[in-house]
Amino acid sequence: EQEDTPITRFQQYLRFRTDHPNPNYTAAVSFLINQAQSINLSTRTIEFVPGKPVLLLTWLGSNPKLPSLLFNSHLDSVPAEADKWIHPPFSAHRTDDGRIYARGAQDDKCIGVQYLESIKNLKSRGFSPLRTVHISYVPEEEIGGFDGMEKFAVSSEFAELNVGFVVDEGQASPGDEYRVFYGDRTPWELVIRAEGIPGHGAKLYDDGAMENLMKSVELISRFRETQFDFVKAGKAANSEVISVNPVYLKAGTASNTGFVMNMQPSEAEAGYDLRLPPMADPYALKKRIAEEWAPSIRNMTYTIKEKGKLRDHLGRVIMTSTDDSNPWWSIFKKAVEATGGKLAKPEILLSSTDARYIRSLGIQVLGFSPMINTPVLVHDHNEFLKDTVFMKGIEVYESVISALCSFDGVYDQVI
Ligand SMILES: CSCC[C@H](NC=O)C(=O)O
Numbered sequence: 001e002q003e004d005t006p007i008t009r010f011q012q013y014l015r016f017r018t019d020h021p022n023p024n025y026t027a028a029v030s031f032l033i034n035q036a037q038s039i040n041l042s043t044r045t046i047e048f049v050p051g052k053p054v055l056l057l058t059w060l061g062s063n064p065k066l067p068s069l070l071f072n073s074h075l076d077s078v079p080a081e082a083d084k085w086i087h088p089p090f091s092a093h094r095t096d097d098g099r100i101y102a103r104g105a106q107d108d109k110c111i112g113v114q115y116l117e118s119i120k121n122l123k124s125r126g127f128s129p130l131r132t133v134h135i136s137y138v139p140e141e142e143i144g145g146f147d148g149m150e151k152f153a154v155s156s157e158f159a160e161l162n163v164g165f166v167v168d169e170g171q172a173s174p175g176d177e178y179r180v181f182y183g184d185r186t187p188w189e190l191v192i193r194a195e196g197i198p199g200h201g202a203k204l205y206d207d208g209a210m211e212n213l214m215k216s217v218e219l220i221s222r223f224r225e226t227q228f229d230f231v232k233a234g235k236a237a238n239s240e241v242i243s244v245n246p247v248y249l250k251a252g253t254a255s256n257t258g259f260v261m262n263m264q265p266s267e268a269e270a271g272y273d274l275r276l277p278p279m280a281d282p283y284a285l286k287k288r289i290a291e292e293w294a295p296s297i298r299n300m301t302y303t304i305k306e307k308g309k310l311r312d313h314l315g316r317v318i319m320t321s322t323d324d325s326n327p328w329w330s331i332f333k334k335a336v337e338a339t340g341g342k343l344a345k346p347e348i349l350l351s352s353t354d355a356r357y358i359r360s361l362g363i364q365v366l367g368f369s370p371m372i373n374t375p376v377l378v379h380d381h382n383e384f385l386k387d388t389v390f391m392k393g394i395e396v397y398e399s400v401i402s403a404l405c406s407f408d409g410v411y412d413q414v415i
């Protein structure tokens with residue numbers, strides 16, 4: 001007979017194929033609904049986009065008028081190159097020394113199961129919450145959250161939850177202090193295009209498209225170096241500077257065998273993954289792009305797709321305060337410490353999570369995944385989490401959830 005333990009339940013959840021590019025959410029959501037019903041949580045599925053469900057679980061508080069708490073995770077994961085893994089990425093194989101290998105083991109199916117397991121334990125001890133606790137499972141985070149959290153966050157269903165404070169995913173910590181994140185970087189998809197005079201490949205002339213584009217590519221590389229130098233000099237963390245990384249180059253005239261080699265093309269284009277930390281000045285950067293990186297005098301144009309906002313509706317920079325003026329922070333910190341854990345200095349996250357959509361509503365979010373002594377393997381081959389770390393995480397959430405939902409203070413929105 002198959003065992004049924006928190007670990008086997010974690011393994012079951014990891015085996016659902018919610019990896020991109022074709023995540024199947026149906027089976028994973030039914031599994032979670034079953035788990036939730038077995039501990040008497042109410043369940044609700046909302047499809048803002050058909051086939052892309054948001055699952056919402058609720059544990060009603062004794063004072064449901066108080067702003068609620070939301071614990072969020074995403075259902076989807078990035079793809080895995082199975083042949084490059086030492087154990088198949090969807091087998092959730094557990095080694096003799098307790099490593100559970102699976103895509104999603106760290107990012108972020110661990111927290112999705114830990115939330116449920118910790119509530120199960122709290123319930124079995126007879127604990128009941130003062131504030132209502134919600135758990136959400138959203139689709140599409142890994143590809144930007146546009147059909148997931150972005151729509152959920154602005155929905156009437158979300159507004160009705162009256163959320164006061166949110167905990168979302170964080171990242172593993174190789175050391176023995178838990179990492180916690182008070183802000184994300186905002187992604188911009190930047191494409192620069194150059195047009196120019198076409199001509200014979202043998203001729204030297206000004207204003208060719210490739211020449212125009214390459215000048216910009218060099219300028220952008222130089223800017224990238226200045227940002228990276230701050231990091232290398234120890235003046236800023238990687239996540240505190242603007243990163244701009246080339247992700248594609250497109251130019252040339254196609255031939256049957258590849259490219260026509262004696263023609264200088266009339267169009268050329270480059271794409272960048274650009275990330276802005278919350279404290280960056282988006283206007284200054286846009287000016288730089290317009291005047292230096294894609295100036296019309298060099299026949300250049302550009303598009304920026306902003307995948308999230310840097311400021312809330314009142315124009316405030318979107319960050320969660322992590323000092324003792326914020327009672328949610330103090331309660332969270334003490335709750336982690338009560339389990340014998342220590343928090344590292346709060347950080348900005350290098351990448352971007354769904355937390356940015358909630359922060360842009362003016363609601364505070366901390367990014368937290370309780371994994372210490374664990375190498376950071378998000379989106380990497382051989383992603384794993386140790387069983388002991390997973391089990392300890394359940395205990396940490398028991399402490400965090402019970403402390404936050406017992407907070408009876410009046411300071412419900414301290415930004
Ligand atoms: C364009 S938003 C993409 C969101 C994605 N999140 C996790 O990796 C990221 O690249 O950070």
Ligand SMILES: [Zn+2]
Nearest residue numbers: 074107108169
């Ligand atoms: Zn994630």
Ligand SMILES: [Zn+2]
Nearest residue numbers: 078107142378
């Ligand atoms: Zn991810």
